[in-house]
Amino acid sequence: MLELLTRIIRVLFPPAFTITLEEGVARSTQGKVTGRAVSGFTDVAKQQGIAKGRIYGVRRGKTVLLRFSSNIPSSARQRFRNVWQMTK
Secondary structure, eight states: OOOHHHHHHHHHHHSSSEEEETTTEEEEEEEEOOOOHHOOOOOOHHHTTTTTEEEEEETTTTTEEEOTTTSSSSHHHHHHHHHHHHOO
8 A cells, every 4th residue: 555655746747857766887877867876876775785776866845855665774875875965
């Protein structure tokens, strides 16, 4: 049920960008993100042993917040946020 609700929200409020992690490598699959951010996300994924997942950039007013798929442990999420703040 939660997954369905999440999908509905993404359709109604699409993310500004999507980063896909595959085999620990980040790539932008939707929207525009700096190369430095993508490289930083790859570094964090490899350091944390995250092979697969998604990072969504969600607009809230003038700010873009990061949201994460369940594959990305909560213990690693702050590191991705730090990279985002330093490279946006």
